[in-house]
Amino acid sequence: MTRAALLVLADGRFPAGGHAHSGGAEQAVAAGRITDAAGLAAYCRGRLHTAGLTSAALAAAACAGADPLRLDEAADARTPSPALRATARRLGRQLLRAARAAWPAAELDALAGARPRGVHQPVILGVAARAAGLGPADASYAAVYEAVSGPATATVRLLGLDPFEATAVLARLAPELDDVAARATTAGVRAAAGGRTDVDVLPAAGAPLLDIAAEEHAVRTARLFAS
Amino acid sequence: MARGVTDAAAAPTAEVRPPDGTRATGGVRAHARITAAPDARGGTALPELAGDGPIALRRVRAGAGEARVCLVGAMAGPLGGDRVRLDVRVEPGAALRVTSAAATLALPGTAGGPARYDVSLAVGDGAELHWLPEPLVSVRGSRLHVTYRIDLAPAARLVFREEQVLGRTGEPPGRLVSRLTVCSGGRPLLDQATDYGPGAPAWDGPAVLADNRATGQLLVAAPGFAATPAKPHVLATAQAALTPLPGPAALTTAVAPDALRLRTLLDEARTHTTAAYEAR
């Protein structure tokens, strides 16, 4: 195993489509809920403890060997917004493409064959981490970081927010990223324990405004980001 | 009068409590049950209607083919430390409507530890359940964990409304942790957990509730959605969206400044799902 693979997987420039997604920040900016660095920090915290936790646990469980197709069902149930389900599957396909080039593995090929329309991105993230020789904790970290880095990057572009301030927001969130990643890892490993897949032990944390805003964003006629 | 005020009369089956309305350490343990089954005349009977602890159950006048039960406040609750459980079964072919007489208040208790309120709803094939209680109000200083576990047979019908009001008017809320897990035909349909109030991370931030202090969901499941899935629909900007779930159901998620506006949004959501619900 090489820990450095985590840097490749979690790199914002990893060509898996993340750059075109704001993690809901575009709609939150449009609605006036994020106007500055403090708003970005509050938004990122909210996303981290809800969608971020849920995604990270799915990724950890997938990396720990839980059945990815059952995890995909569990991810569907945890994503009431059809716009976000479509986004998750689209990003899943894009990540799968990049991961298969980076870390060829039969498991990734099998997923592509089993679900040509895509699997939720956090599940692919977990299987990709596994193919890269990483562990469940690494998969969790990649997921929680993604939950906050997407909105931060997008807000820099949308609000002209000072990129140093946006990066400082992420840096200050680091201890909470640790906490959430640790909880997600514990849950994910538990969900995969004993060769079973127990999706009920996976967190299902959601946030009403993320779901409502995702539906509003999906029908906007003018937007920079895909989600 | 709201259910759950602390000076309510002692409940018949509750454990012994001091006269000031607080409870013995450890809180109440209660397990109430409702079973609805078809009767011989095309209606619905209630072979089991067992209130317990803070949950008193009253049969109210039935509608056409439908049994109706009202949850009435028999005592204070849920208080800290209480563990209250309600199991509802609607047998295949039966129809049940559950309402409540008033809002339920989650109140602080002396027992320490959060109160738990676990609701299990099982709806059989060809059966119908309307679950339409009044809101749950999270009162300052209270701590409540509420879970709903809903198992739907493939041809079950459900209208499920859940409303949470965070704090009484002008007051901060208590801590309200909830999880709603729904399976349809054994497959996961919806799994949503929320955590609101002091100590919950970022609950009042721009990703979760912002300034809203009322939040709720209307889940409508019916076989009709399999043929005609609900169309995603923003009912009110930054307040409510109706969405098709990955199964024969539609969910409306709503946030609002207060309980009244929340109810208006969820009532509107219901009109959008009536046709699919009633399709036979």
Place this chain on the structure above:
Amino acid sequence: MHLDHSETTAPQHHTSGAPARRVLGPPAPAGRATRRRALRVGLGGPVGSGKTATVAALCRLLHDELSLAVVTNDIYTREDAEFLLREAVLPPERITAVETGACPHTAIRDDISANVEAVEELEAAVGPLDVVLVESGGDNLTATFSRGLADAQLFVIDVAGGDDIPRKGGPGVTTADLLVVNKTDLAPYVGSDLARMARDARAQRGGKPVVFTSLAQEGGVRPVADWLRERVASWRAA
């Protein structure tokens, strides 16, 4: 089902050398035959130079002769895709749009995953295609298509944008397989020196072709279409 972790059975996606690029590239979606895929042609260029007009004109002229589809990379809206739909240059199922997160060049160069998905979805949805035109969002002179996305690319500039653009060069002008200088009919009005533009373009581009045209005029797209036909012929022959 449970997918076992195994690296020993992993197929090799990457093969070096030219032939590999004509089969469905890495990673080939499972279950799909490795038949020849469509020629993917990227169209880049600054905002307003005439990329969408080129796409529309090519589709109108060639839709009977080639099986075509279009991916647009709109910057802010879905206007380009909607323009093409409104103009009915192709049936709607042959036109799709990709969002670019405020960075159109990223979507065609650094992270092409959304565009490659879009191209493959079109091929899967409407059957064998001869050409997929991938239109970039209007960007600057440095924007070029990744070779992982486009087999050939053309760059559209216009005389009204200044006759010094060919001289300034930049990756778009210098490396594109075809440089299209559009709106030549406006040259007298904006004081652009076409001869100078042609000279500069030749100097910047070596032997690579340049087309001077006005796409708004009857037959204006013909030289571009001729170039595209040649590319398709050599793609088929290779």
